[in-house]
Structures are given as C-alpha cells and as structure tokens.
Amino acid sequence: MRGVLPPDVIGLTISPSTEPFWKAAAEHRLVIPQCTTCGTFRLPPSPFCHHCRAQEVDWVEHDSAGELYSFTVIRHAVVPTVADVRIGLPVTLDWYDVRPGEAVPVFRLD
Numbered sequence: 001m002r003g004v005l006p007p008d009v010i011g012l013t014i015s016p017s018t019e020p021f022w023k024a025a026a027e028h029r030l031v032i033p034q035c036t037t038c039g040t041f042r043l044p045p046s047p048f049c050h051h052c053r054a055q056e057v058d059w060v061e062h063d064s065a066g067e068l069y070s071f072t073v074i075r076h077a078v079v080p081t082v083a084d085v086r087i088g089l090p091v092t093l094d095w096y097d098v099r100p101g102e103a104v105p106v107f108r109l110d
Contacts, residue, residue, distance in 0.1 A: 010098050017047040020059045025103045028095045030064055033057035064093035066107060082109060 014022050017033075021044075024031040033045050037054035048055055068089045091107040098104055 010096070010104055012098070012102055012104075015047075018045045021045045022102070024059070024061075025095075025105055026101050028103060030062040030093060030105050031059040032062050034060045066091050066093075068107075068109070085109070 012022060021031060021033070032041050032043050034041050034057060035049040035052060035054050036056040036058055038049060038052040040049055040051040041060075042049055042057070045057075049057075068085070068087055068091055070087070071085050090110040092110050094106050094108050096104045096106050
C-alpha cells in the first residue's frame with residue numbers, strides 16, 4: 001500500500017456481525033453482507049438489515065470496482081491530502097496491513 005499510517009491510528013473493534021468482514025479483510029478479500037430476505041447490501045456490517053430488519057446475511061465477495069460516492073476534507077490530516085476530488089471518480093481497492101492478521105480496505109482514486 002502506498003502511504004503509511006502509524007499502527008496506533010487504526011483500532012479494529014470486532015463483533016459477531018463484523019467478524020466475517022474482518023477475517024476476509026485480513027486475507028485481502030472484500031466481502032459485503034447481503035440480506036437474505038430482501039437482498040439489500042449493508043456496509044458497514046450491522047446485526048439488522050436497515051431496510052427490512054432481518055438478521056440473516058450471505059457474505060458476497062466484491063469485485064472491488066467502484067466510484068467515489070462521498071468525501072470529506074480534513075484540514076489537519078494525518079496523511080497528505082488528495083487534490084481534485086469529486087463525486088463519480090473511479091476508485092481502486094487497496095489494503096492497509098495494520099499489523100499481522102489485520103488489514104483495512106481503502107479505496108484510492110484511479
């Protein structure tokens with residue numbers, strides 16, 4: 001991964017509803033829970049579907065393609081800023097290996 005954050009900047013909190021996500025992330029795989037009742041994807045993972053309130057999910061592997069949906073500008077960022085950011089730009093999945101057995105998915109502008 002390009003750019004480096006100090007390991008203490010990121011702390012993972014794993015719960016039963018997020019454990020499959022973090023296990024896959026440690027293997028550099030992006031999986032997203034999909035409600036088995038209504039088909040809604042829910043990311044971040046949560047114990048209940050925000051659409052129908054069901055609990056059961058299938059963990060679907062994502063192909064990592066996407067586009068920028070939202071962003072914030074942090075004036076005193078920990079990492080260098082990115083210029084010319086706008087909604088709809090294509091992004092690529094990358095991984096930040098926090099420590100052995102822990103990785104966080106990050107998306108970078110193409």
